[in-house]
Amino acid sequence: MDPDPEIHPIVVNIKSLISQINKNYWSKKSTIFAYYDLHAHSRKKCVFLYGPHYPLHDDRYFKVRLSAKILSERTQMFRFF
Secondary structure, three states: OOOOOOOOHHHHHHHHHHHHHHHHHOOOOOOOOOOOOOOOOOOOOOOOOOOOOOOOOOOHHHHHHHHHHHHHHHOOOOOOO
């Protein structure tokens, strides 16, 4: 929630960038559709996605799953379920 600039400079800069984009969103200049954090993981294999949890009847529920569904249809390295 409160990253240290010396220990977590990337997190600080990404939070700043997202904050700037969100300010511009209200003036209709830009908007964030998705944010992808691409990196290796010591215990996960192949390709995996994490995303926020929304209740089934929330409008964002399907939007969060859209990129994962498209990815699963384009490669055998990723299974949607």
